[in-house]
Amino acid sequence: MPYILIRGNLASYSHKFPWRVLVSGLRATDIEQLGRIPSGGYSDESTIAFLQHPCVILSALEVLGYSVVASSSTPVKQDYNEYMWTMRRDFPNQQFISETASVVDRDNISNVGREALATLNNKGDA
Known part of the structure; x- marks a missing residue:
């Protein structure tokens, strides 16, 4: 799957876990390579939560070959926006x-x- 979705916040989410970033659509090998980044577990079978600032996750994904192709934001509550990024990577031998x-x-x-x-x-x- 060449596209993945990243959803997160730039403001503090809570005092215990200031950031929560959800990443959907990663391959198992990509998840293994991101293993050094603290994870909050899986939200569902295709989404993993990371307890890091979105820039850390976006930068790590860029190192893995992904690049941002679109982004948007939506207000969740007063003074709190949630952001979404779509990233893409070409896979070798993709037919x-x-x-x-x-x-x-x-x-x-x-x-x-x-x-x-x-x-x-x-x-x-x-």
């Missing part, structure tokens, strides 16, 4: 099915259906 290939496959499937229908019609004529 995508081209639009041409899918058209050819659809045509082949259609031809198989037509041939089966023609065979049934020929049996009915005999």
